[in-house]
Every structure is written in structure tokens, then in C-alpha cells.
Amino acid sequence: MRLERRRYGSHPVRLAGEPPMNDWDDDLPFGLPFTLEEYEQRIARTKAAMAEAGIDLLMVTSPENIYWLTGYRTTGYYVYQIFLLPLDGTPQFVTSKLEHECVRALSWIKTGLTVFMGEDEVAKTLEGFDATEARIERIGYEERGFWLPPRILDAVRGRWGNTATVAAGHVLEDLRRIKSPAEISCLREAARIASVGMRAGLQAVAPGRTENEVAGDVYQALMAEGGEHPAGGPYVVTGPRAAITHMLPERAVIEPGHAVYFEVGGCYKRYSGSNMRMAHVGPPGNEAAHRAATSIEALDAMLETIKPGATSQDIDRAGRSVMARGGTTEEFRHRAGYSMGVAFAPGWGEGLVNDIAEGNERPLEPGMAFHLVPMAGFRGEGNMGFSETVLVSTDGCEVLTDVPRELHIVSAG
Amino acid sequence: MRLERRRYGSHPVRLAGEPPMNDWDDDLPFGLPFTLEEYEQRIARTKAAMAEAGIDLLMVTSPENIYWLTGYRTTGYYVYQIFLLPLDGTPQFVTSKLEHECVRALSWIKTGLTVFMGEDEVAKTLEGFDATEARIERIGYEERGFWLPPRILDAVRGRWGNTATVAAGHVLEDLRRIKSPAEISCLREAARIASVGMRAGLQAVAPGRTENEVAGDVYQALMAEGGEHPAGGPYVVTGPRAAITHMLPERAVIEPGHAVYFEVGGCYKRYSGSNMRMAHVGPPGNEAAHRAATSIEALDAMLETIKPGATSQDIDRAGRSVMARGGTTEEFRHRAGYSMGVAFAPGWGEGLVNDIAEGNERPLEPGMAFHLVPMAGFRGEGNMGFSETVLVSTDGCEVLTDVPRELHIVSAG
Incomplete structure (x- = not known):
């Protein structure tokens, strides 16, 4: 099918960063x-x-x-x-x-x-x-x-x-399922924007502020960076409320001792990149530190396992076994990742397109993209999770998001 | 059915503005x-x-x-x-x-x-x-x-x-369709938040800024005011692009001479209030001023017509006839309003619940709430629209949103 060219109206419109x-x-x-x-x-x-x-x-x-x-x-x-x-x-x-x-x-x-x-x-x-x-x-x-x-x-x-x-x-x-070069450019830009939003969010955490105030700062950073209205979130949830998966900000106040959960998606031409990070108000206790280390180790294990020919199930197992060794089994109650690409609200994932999950024996191929999410919720306490958006390459994977993979400590004072 | 009480976890969580x-x-x-x-x-x-x-x-x-x-x-x-x-x-x-x-x-x-x-x-x-x-x-x-x-x-x-x-x-x-007192409280709060977001947006307009930057400021204001992630938008679209209905910010630059379209929804406990306003960069020409006056007059006509017993169709006709007298017929290509209440993305309207539209002969009743939207798009030029969220009262209606109903002029310099 040959598509015909045409234009809209007669007025020039200038888009930032692109020719008029x-x-x-x-x-x-x-x-x-x-x-x-x-x-x-x-x-x-x-x-x-x-x-x-x-x-x-x-x-x-x-x-x-x-x-x-x-x-x-x-x-x-x-x-x-x-x-x-x-x-x-x-x-x-x-x-x-x-x-x-x-x-x-x-x-x-x-x-x-x-x-x-x-x-x-x-x-x-x-x-x-x-x-x-x-x-x-x-x-x-x-x-x-x-x-x-x-x-x-x-x-x-x-x-x-x-x-x-x-x-x-x-x-x-x-x-x-497999992205074209033009789509991959959009995923890169979306992931870059998501990372900028995440950094802004982590910097905005302070005791006494609400989830909503911090999420407002995240959104402003996403948009100022050229992002579009994201397909979901931004998620900023503090303390025990964060154990409630898929919760958005509801005016809870950040308190000393809280772990604050962030999941921030960036959007460019309706393609999405996303990342999860955690802030901690005051020094974390042994358990919080252990849980953070476990999630990061699980993420690392998945990143090392991804390559063409490995199956989605292999990647899920690589992450899930690390989580289990760290003591997290029942609390990690979801697939370890999902395809990323075109997304409209309410979610930025392409769940129907591809999942990183037990039972999915489809081999990975270059040009597939995923959000890897080894996150766990602990009833009455909160949650802990670190994630990245990645692109399957010819011999492994490339991490598209770019925020230090560590528990971000904020002064409780 | 009697519902049982119970609680979540054992940790206190403090919500801003509410008891711990x-x-x-x-x-x-x-x-x-x-x-x-x-x-x-x-x-x-x-x-x-x-x-x-x-x-x-x-x-x-x-x-x-x-x-x-x-x-x-x-x-x-x-x-x-x-x-x-x-x-x-x-x-x-x-x-x-x-x-x-x-x-x-x-x-x-x-x-x-x-x-x-x-x-x-x-x-x-x-x-x-x-x-x-x-x-x-x-x-x-x-x-x-x-x-x-x-x-x-x-x-x-x-x-x-x-x-x-x-x-x-x-x-x-x-x-x-008819809201309880508890729901009406949420609608009031959502409309108040929407109005704060709108004022922030109008103040943020300046030539050289992008739609996205301004929308980021709007969202930040909504959230800082205690709002939740809105079910849609915020819509900030500048110049000719605004004629494209349901367009979100896509990095277009605000230029002198542009009319900038705003539609901002506030959200509280998932209830939504919304409003539309317009900014103009530099003094508007005669046509833009006329179109703005026409939309505002249509909105006024609808507000005056709303009362228990009037039908939805009556309200649509009241607005549509003013728009037609002002020369806007084909360009006003949608229902004149829709029910407001509970909403999740992608839209804040309760379209299936009730519409202000030709053919809807359902009588209005106290406790119904609507977003009235006499807005028109002009191909290649832009659009023009002013709107309010209203509650049907016992003898008329109460306007819940609260932003001056006028074209907001911004310096082009």
C-alpha cells in the first residue's frame, strides 16, 4: 500500500529541538x-x-x-x-x-x-x-x-x-515485539527522560513533604525535559503505604524512617522508558539495607542473563532465585519484567506483547525492550525495588535508564 | 449487606490535612x-x-x-x-x-x-x-x-x-448520576484544585516556552495543592495545533500571536473537576476576541438554563444556539457537556453516565454534576473554549471551578 503525503493547515508550528x-x-x-x-x-x-x-x-x-x-x-x-x-x-x-x-x-x-x-x-x-x-x-x-x-x-x-x-x-x-531503529531512538529518549525525572524525585524527598508534592516535582522535570504525559504515574509512595502495589500519591506525609518508593516513566512519541528507585529518610536499618541489596542483586542477575537465545523464563528465574535467596518469595508476587514500547494510559507496559515470566519460553531477540522489575511488597512495612529499562542487543543487553543503582539516603533532620 | 471493619498493617500513616x-x-x-x-x-x-x-x-x-x-x-x-x-x-x-x-x-x-x-x-x-x-x-x-x-x-x-x-x-x-453529599465534597475539592492548576498554567505562559514546560508547571501546582494524578491531561496546546482536539503537549513552542488552549482537571479521591481557559500571546485580533466572547456567552447561556426539570438537550441547545449566532456551527463538533464524578485515565468525564447533548431528554436533578464545554476548533488556526464544572442545585446551578472567565493576555515581548 502506498500512502499519500499531505499537510495540515497552512500555519508553521515550531517544535522544540526540531526544525520548524x-x-x-x-x-x-x-x-x-x-x-x-x-x-x-x-x-x-x-x-x-x-x-x-x-x-x-x-x-x-x-x-x-x-x-x-x-x-x-x-x-x-x-x-x-x-x-x-x-x-x-x-x-x-x-x-x-x-x-x-x-x-x-x-x-x-x-x-x-x-x-x-x-x-x-x-x-x-x-x-x-x-x-x-x-x-x-x-x-x-x-x-x-x-x-x-x-x-x-x-x-x-x-x-x-x-x-x-x-x-x-x-x-x-x-x-x-521487536523494535525498529526509529522506535529504538524513541525508547532511548523516553528512558533518558525517565532518568531525569527520577533524579529530580530523589532530590525532592524531605521529611514533612507529601507524596503529591514530590510527584509534582517529578512530573515537572519530565515535562521540562521534553517528555510527554506519561502513560502512568509518576509513582511516589512513602512508608507502609508503598506495600500496596499500584498506589499513586494520596497526600501521605514522608516521615523519618520511611522508605520512599519511586517508579517514574518517561514518554517520547508515546514510547515509554521507566525505572524504579528507593529513597530512605535517615539511615536504613539492617533489614531495609538487606532488601535493597537483594533487589539490586536480582536486577544485576537478570541483566547478566539477557542475551539473544535466552528465554524470557530464564530471565525471570535468574531474578527470582536471587530474591528467594535473599528471603523474598511470596512478597515478589508478579512477573519479573514486561515489554516496553508504545503505551497509552493506564499502563506503560506492553503486557500483551511480551512478558519476562515463568512459562514464557520465547527466546529473546535483538531489538526487544523490557522493563525489569524485581520489586517486593512487605505488608504493613513498605516495599523495595530497583528496575531498569533495557534493550536486547546482539550479544547481551544495553541499559537505557541511567540513575545510580543504590538506596538514596536523605537526611531525617 | 453489612460490611466488616478491619485495618491494614500496624503502622501509622499520616495523611496531610487529616488526622493521623x-x-x-x-x-x-x-x-x-x-x-x-x-x-x-x-x-x-x-x-x-x-x-x-x-x-x-x-x-x-x-x-x-x-x-x-x-x-x-x-x-x-x-x-x-x-x-x-x-x-x-x-x-x-x-x-x-x-x-x-x-x-x-x-x-x-x-x-x-x-x-x-x-x-x-x-x-x-x-x-x-x-x-x-x-x-x-x-x-x-x-x-x-x-x-x-x-x-x-x-x-x-x-x-x-x-x-x-x-x-x-x-x-x-x-x-x-446523582451524587451523594460525600461525593459532592470531593467534587468541590477537585474543582478547587483544578482552578489552582489553571491559574498556575495561565501565569506560566510566555513566548519561547514549550507546551510541555507549561504543562509541567500546571501538574506541579495540582499536586502541591493536594491533587491526585488526574484522569487526563493537563492539556496545554498552542497555536494551530490546538485545533487538533484531544492533543497533549508535544514540545511545540509558544509564539507571539498564539492562542494557548488549557484544559486542566483536578482530582480528589478519584473525583474530577475540570476547566478550560485560553491565554493569548500579545493582543488578540478581532476574530480571536469575537470567538472568545462567543464561547463565554455560550457558557453563560448554559449556566442560566440549568435547573431541575430542564433537560440535558435544553442545555446543549442553549449553548449551541449562541455559538451558531457567533458564527460557529461545524467547528463545535461535540456534545456541550458531560457528567463529572469518579474517573480513571484516560478521561475525566462520565460519558456513559450522562451527557449534555441533543437527543438527551432526561431532566436535570439536584446533585448531578457536569463539565460544560462550548469549545470550537478552527482548522489551521487553533481553538477557543471556556468551560466550568457545575453542580445542579435545587433552583439552578453552582459553579464549582473558579478562574476569571476571560481571555488571559500575556505579553508577546
């Missing part, structure tokens, strides 16, 4: 994240995978998959949208009328239908199927994803039959 | 947002609505509905979770093992099943159904929502039959 808009190729879409050639390759590979799986038309519903295929991004994905990619035919994007300018300005998409107040998004979706002018016998959909409302899938099955729809999440998950 | 944890009722759950009595009432009303609709068991999957019913919150809703509420029987929560502490510490839920790496979440869900020990003939699900993966609904239908599952999104949407 009017120096660009005038015919490029206004805000396409990568070259048209990059998208042409992605579409060609997607169609090859569809043909392989015997799928005539792919219903693409997750914001990450839509962005990866088209460049289109919006915060409006709380409203129903669907990208219909036929093997042979015209792609159609069905979305809210409000998003029309967004589609036009940010992606290569030129064909679709919009839904206005009171209009029926189910009927519009079926119209979209017709507008592809494709032969439609087998329809792929994202069976594990969240973004396909039941009534839409029911309507598609009502028209083409229950057996016409096939689970096809794997088509795009498989393709997104 | 160890002064609270020791048996309260650690981080329950409201009193147990509030939740008992919500559950009783939900069960009454289920009985009315002939539903034996409700599959609750959206993070907002789960939070509203149980107090449970996590950023981990990118992983599958489901709360099963039987009419008669034991509620069950099925979630990732990682979330176990979160459930225990933040909600009244005591019964459920966790899914660990490699375990089958479909099978665990069906186990959860069994664990309710309820009679299960008619099962309600959220047909318009995003959070029920197709393979879960397929498995439920596979076991109980296609006709056993019934569209039931309305059960909780109806109940969430």
Missing part, C-alpha cells in the same frame, strides 16, 4: 511520528501476517495498535473508535466526529466515518465494514484487549456469523 | 475513601436495581464502577479484573495476584481469587462465579464499556448460554 514545520517536507502530514516508509513497512508486515492467519479484515481497537499502524493518537480513546484494515480494500477508521481533525492532522488515514451525538456507533461500524469494499469472510479481533465493547463484536457476529470472527490479538502483538 | 491513621477508628480499612455506611447504601441501591432488572449477578468491570462500589483503586487496571456482585451470595473479586494487597488495604472486599503468572484468567473468572454460591440465571454485563475482554464474555456465555447474559450498563450508570 515550514522547513519540513510540505506534504508530510502535520504530526506523523515517523516516515511514511516506516508505516508502509508496518502495514505490509501486518497484511502478510493476516494472510498467513487467513484473516480478511482486522478490527484494530487498542490505542497502541492503532497508533503503531497509523500514527494516530488522542486522549479521546475513552470514546469508541475502531480501525478496520482489510487485506484487500480501503482501510476505514470509525471514530467520534470530535476526533476528525485529530485523524487528519496526525496520521496517514484518509478514509473513515465519524459518529456524532445521537448517532449509532454500532451501525456506523457496520457501514465502515461495507466501505472497505473488501471480501469479508474471516474477521480478526483483539480477544484479550479491552477496547472492543461487547455490543460491537455482537453486531459483527450477528451479521457475519459467530464463526467468522477469530481471535487475532497475536497478529499485531507479534509484530510489535 | 492511629487516631482513626482502628478497625477501618486503611484507605477506604468513604464510610462503610456509604458503601452499604450503594450496594443496597445496586441490588435493588438488579432485582428490578431481573439480574442475579452483575459483572462489574470498569475501574470507575468497581471503585464506586468498593473503594478499590489501582493503576493496574491495564490487567484484567472483575468484581462479581450476586443478588444473593458472596461477592467475589478476581484480579492479578499483584493486586492482592491493594484490594485488602483500600476496599471493603474480603473475598476473591487472584491470578498469578501463567494461570488462566478465564478459568479463574468461572471459579469466581461458583464461589459466589449464588443462583445464576441472568447475568448483567457492561455492554458499552471497554473493560470486559471478549474472551471472558464468550466463556460466560459458553457456560450459561447466550441468552443468560443481558446488557446491564444502565444499572450502575443510573445510580452514579
Whole structure:
């Protein structure tokens, strides 16, 4: 498929650190994240995978998959949208009328239908199927994803039959697993931004401050560095509350003796890098110091194990065995890592794409990226975890985040 | 249903502006947002609505509905979770093992099943159904929502039959529409925080700064004021880019002559208040001034029309007719407002709960809350919009956000 060039409006816009808009190729879409050639390759590979799986038309519903295929991004994905990619035919994007300018300005998409107040998004979706002018016998959909409302899938099955729809999440998950050079550049920048945010956060810790105040400083640093609104966090959680996984700041006050948990993601062109670090207010006791050393040792063990050919499960085991030797078993209650790449809120991980976990025997390949997270929560006490975002290289891995891997001690006075 | 009291861990945690944890009722759950009595009432009303609709068991999957019913919150809703509420029987929560502490510490839920790496979440869900020990003939699900993966609904239908599952999104949407006094307190605080963030943003505008730098200042102000990570934004978009709806900061530089679009949401106990304002770098031309005056006049017209008994459609028409008189028709391409209440990313609106829109003839009632958004995008030029978060009162409405309703002029020098 050859994509056509075009531009948005007639006014120049200057983006920091990039040439002004009017120096660009005038015919490029206004805000396409990568070259048209990059998208042409992605579409060609997607169609090859569809043909392989015997799928005539792919219903693409997750914001990450839509962005990866088209460049289109919006915060409006709380409203129903669907990208219909036929093997042979015209792609159609069905979305809210409000998003029309967004589609036009940010992606290569030129064909679709919009839904206005009171209009029926189910009927519009079926119209979209017709507008592809494709032969439609087998329809792929994202069976594990969240973004396909039941009534839409029911309507598609009502028209083409229950057996016409096939689970096809794997088509795009498989393709997104290994990053292109252009994607790797974004991951590097996202990880750099995440590291700047983390350093700002560690510096901002002081007894008497709230989690929220410190998180505000982190976010400001992320954005001042050129970061975008991150897909999650920043997480800043102090003392015993930090044992509650996936807690965001809720006005708790940092006290002497607290360990303060940080997990900070940076975002660039919707690609994410992330890192975890810990601050301690006053000198840590023996147990906190031991737990910190254990997490760091587990992280080191995983970094040493990563190389092409090792399996995801190998990496999980390398970290988990160190944690267990350090006395942490039941408290380390999650996968040891997950794929990093394109992400929209609420999470920056590509969990459906790849996990570092027991049972995943997929071999690592150069160009895969992961967030490694040997973190443990201790009920009533707090948690302890250090993490890095890494890129699998030809003979090992490269750590993309860059903050000293140590417990950051803050004066309790 | 009587809920049991209990507490989390043994360590006191001090929350800013609230009494220290160890002064609270020791048996309260650690981080329950409201009193147990509030939740008992919500559950009783939900069960009454289920009985009315002939539903034996409700599959609750959206993070907002789960939070509203149980107090449970996590950023981990990118992983599958489901709360099963039987009419008669034991509620069950099925979630990732990682979330176990979160459930225990933040909600009244005591019964459920966790899914660990490699375990089958479909099978665990069906186990959860069994664990309710309820009679299960008619099962309600959220047909318009995003959070029920197709393979879960397929498995439920596979076991109980296609006709056993019934569209039931309305059960909780109806109940969430009118806010309790405790919820209204949270909306007030969220709107106050949003206003502080907006003032900080308007003050931070200067030519040469990037959208991202200004958004960083907004976020810092929101958090320093005690706000939580907002469900969306902050939106800061400058010049022609602002015509692209739902655009977040992407490093564009603020230039003399730009109108800068702000939409800032505050968050308190996951309740949201929001407001839109505009800054202009240098004196606005006649057209920008006219567009600003039109949006403000439309907002005023809506505020004057709101009262119990008026319909949502009446309010939309009041705003839309002013916009049309001002020359803005096609550019105002969305509903004129939406319900505000509980929200998790990606959006702070309760779109499924209630809209201010043509075709919605539902009468307004005291305790409803809305974000009124007469905003328009002008291709290649930018946008213009002013908004407020309001509460329907017994004889009109109360505006909860509090920033001067005017175009904020910034020196271009």
C-alpha cells in the first residue's frame, strides 16, 4: 500500500529541538511520528501476517495498535473508535466526529466515518465494514484487549456469523515485539527522560513533604525535559503505604524512617522508558539495607542473563532465585519484567506483547525492550525495588535508564 | 449487606490535612475513601436495581464502577479484573495476584481469587462465579464499556448460554448520576484544585516556552495543592495545533500571536473537576476576541438554563444556539457537556453516565454534576473554549471551578 503525503493547515508550528514545520517536507502530514516508509513497512508486515492467519479484515481497537499502524493518537480513546484494515480494500477508521481533525492532522488515514451525538456507533461500524469494499469472510479481533465493547463484536457476529470472527490479538502483538531503529531512538529518549525525572524525585524527598508534592516535582522535570504525559504515574509512595502495589500519591506525609518508593516513566512519541528507585529518610536499618541489596542483586542477575537465545523464563528465574535467596518469595508476587514500547494510559507496559515470566519460553531477540522489575511488597512495612529499562542487543543487553543503582539516603533532620 | 471493619498493617500513616491513621477508628480499612455506611447504601441501591432488572449477578468491570462500589483503586487496571456482585451470595473479586494487597488495604472486599503468572484468567473468572454460591440465571454485563475482554464474555456465555447474559450498563450508570453529599465534597475539592492548576498554567505562559514546560508547571501546582494524578491531561496546546482536539503537549513552542488552549482537571479521591481557559500571546485580533466572547456567552447561556426539570438537550441547545449566532456551527463538533464524578485515565468525564447533548431528554436533578464545554476548533488556526464544572442545585446551578472567565493576555515581548 502506498500512502499519500499531505499537510495540515497552512500555519508553521515550531517544535522544540526540531526544525520548524515550514522547513519540513510540505506534504508530510502535520504530526506523523515517523516516515511514511516506516508505516508502509508496518502495514505490509501486518497484511502478510493476516494472510498467513487467513484473516480478511482486522478490527484494530487498542490505542497502541492503532497508533503503531497509523500514527494516530488522542486522549479521546475513552470514546469508541475502531480501525478496520482489510487485506484487500480501503482501510476505514470509525471514530467520534470530535476526533476528525485529530485523524487528519496526525496520521496517514484518509478514509473513515465519524459518529456524532445521537448517532449509532454500532451501525456506523457496520457501514465502515461495507466501505472497505473488501471480501469479508474471516474477521480478526483483539480477544484479550479491552477496547472492543461487547455490543460491537455482537453486531459483527450477528451479521457475519459467530464463526467468522477469530481471535487475532497475536497478529499485531507479534509484530510489535521487536523494535525498529526509529522506535529504538524513541525508547532511548523516553528512558533518558525517565532518568531525569527520577533524579529530580530523589532530590525532592524531605521529611514533612507529601507524596503529591514530590510527584509534582517529578512530573515537572519530565515535562521540562521534553517528555510527554506519561502513560502512568509518576509513582511516589512513602512508608507502609508503598506495600500496596499500584498506589499513586494520596497526600501521605514522608516521615523519618520511611522508605520512599519511586517508579517514574518517561514518554517520547508515546514510547515509554521507566525505572524504579528507593529513597530512605535517615539511615536504613539492617533489614531495609538487606532488601535493597537483594533487589539490586536480582536486577544485576537478570541483566547478566539477557542475551539473544535466552528465554524470557530464564530471565525471570535468574531474578527470582536471587530474591528467594535473599528471603523474598511470596512478597515478589508478579512477573519479573514486561515489554516496553508504545503505551497509552493506564499502563506503560506492553503486557500483551511480551512478558519476562515463568512459562514464557520465547527466546529473546535483538531489538526487544523490557522493563525489569524485581520489586517486593512487605505488608504493613513498605516495599523495595530497583528496575531498569533495557534493550536486547546482539550479544547481551544495553541499559537505557541511567540513575545510580543504590538506596538514596536523605537526611531525617 | 453489612460490611466488616478491619485495618491494614500496624503502622501509622499520616495523611496531610487529616488526622493521623492511629487516631482513626482502628478497625477501618486503611484507605477506604468513604464510610462503610456509604458503601452499604450503594450496594443496597445496586441490588435493588438488579432485582428490578431481573439480574442475579452483575459483572462489574470498569475501574470507575468497581471503585464506586468498593473503594478499590489501582493503576493496574491495564490487567484484567472483575468484581462479581450476586443478588444473593458472596461477592467475589478476581484480579492479578499483584493486586492482592491493594484490594485488602483500600476496599471493603474480603473475598476473591487472584491470578498469578501463567494461570488462566478465564478459568479463574468461572471459579469466581461458583464461589459466589449464588443462583445464576441472568447475568448483567457492561455492554458499552471497554473493560470486559471478549474472551471472558464468550466463556460466560459458553457456560450459561447466550441468552443468560443481558446488557446491564444502565444499572450502575443510573445510580452514579446523582451524587451523594460525600461525593459532592470531593467534587468541590477537585474543582478547587483544578482552578489552582489553571491559574498556575495561565501565569506560566510566555513566548519561547514549550507546551510541555507549561504543562509541567500546571501538574506541579495540582499536586502541591493536594491533587491526585488526574484522569487526563493537563492539556496545554498552542497555536494551530490546538485545533487538533484531544492533543497533549508535544514540545511545540509558544509564539507571539498564539492562542494557548488549557484544559486542566483536578482530582480528589478519584473525583474530577475540570476547566478550560485560553491565554493569548500579545493582543488578540478581532476574530480571536469575537470567538472568545462567543464561547463565554455560550457558557453563560448554559449556566442560566440549568435547573431541575430542564433537560440535558435544553442545555446543549442553549449553548449551541449562541455559538451558531457567533458564527460557529461545524467547528463545535461535540456534545456541550458531560457528567463529572469518579474517573480513571484516560478521561475525566462520565460519558456513559450522562451527557449534555441533543437527543438527551432526561431532566436535570439536584446533585448531578457536569463539565460544560462550548469549545470550537478552527482548522489551521487553533481553538477557543471556556468551560466550568457545575453542580445542579435545587433552583439552578453552582459553579464549582473558579478562574476569571476571560481571555488571559500575556505579553508577546
